[in-house]
Amino acid sequence: MSLRYAILASLGNRAQTGYEIARAFDRGVGYFWQASHQQIYRELGRLAEDGAVEFETIDQAGKPARKVYGLTARGRDALRAWMTTPAAPPVVKDELLVRLYAGTHAGPGDLRAEVERHQAACVQRQAEYEAIEARYFDDADKLAPELRLMHLTLRKGLLTNAAALAWFEEALALLGELDG
Amino acid sequence: MSLRYAILASLGNRAQTGYEIARAFDRGVGYFWQASHQQIYRELGRLAEDGAVEFETIDQAGKPARKVYGLTARGRDALRAWMTTPAAPPVVKDELLVRLYAGTHAGPGDLRAEVERHQAACVQRQAEYEAIEARYFDDADKLAPELRLMHLTLRKGLLTNAAALAWFEEALALLGELDG
DNA sequence: GGGTTCATGTAATCGGTTACATGATTCG
């Protein structure tokens, strides 16, 4: 049920097209909630049916018309009501750890290469997060409250990634040792 | 598709009933892959149909018969083949961060209480992980390779949780400031 | 007496993924 509210939250900041929301799920929001464009378009349709969002159609030459969605009063109320309900604990699904857990069924070399691949991706993601922090949240304490809260979600990404990087070191040390 | 392999990985260590696998998903495996008992029973049924697992039925008085599942040669092969396929990046779904992202739609006091609740849960989980580490992985470098890899997955839990705890401090500091 | 543990499952529904479809513009 939370995709619904993640979309409403994103629209709470500013009106957006489905495409833009999907992009936000690739970048900022995506750190803590993932969704594909198909899911987003479907959910936007339902939200419009329920009167939680409304859209303005803007024709374009050669492209499908932009549908710029915004919150209605009803949508804002629904979001506010949801905000005070208890949040479920975070859900993690990590295929790499499943593989390590079953590690003895593969050669350690295979695991090692895969761990290094994920490490590289993590290093890159961390660099992106750091760039965003430097660019938009440098003088953080002077920003508006909503921006400071967004910064806080980015901080979670940064801290979690840093922990992941430390873990990759441990993982590669162990795999190196087991590989001999 | 990975639930299938998470189950096979768990059975790779020792034969288990569906109930025991479900409990393992609440504790150890559950840090990196979550599944309900309904999902597990269904998947075990499919795995048995496909000949990847087999089970022995042990009648019990007053309880449903235990079905102790174990890997077949075919299941072991399927697991080994999967091990060398690339792992998808980890997926995170964190409702609390969705709420913070949309923070200005609630009173800061509401958010604060919720953050504190999650912090308390995190402190407790960390204590559990530490207890498991002290109990089973104390003299880690002397253990068998498969146990050392399990320890590695626990390490990821410990490091990620520690990062979460640091983040909770930042979060409460900010919410306190915004609340005034 | 009431809650937790053990132990199995079914059925309905909802959420998420994969595959398909279209087509102009911009960048390397």
Added chain:
DNA sequence: CGAATCATGTAACCGATTACATGAACCC
């Protein structure tokens, strides 16, 4: 010349959640 970006969606399928069902044993 090909890939990425912008911009919309549909359809089929698979994965996950919620609700329901049963019942004994054990602990507080």
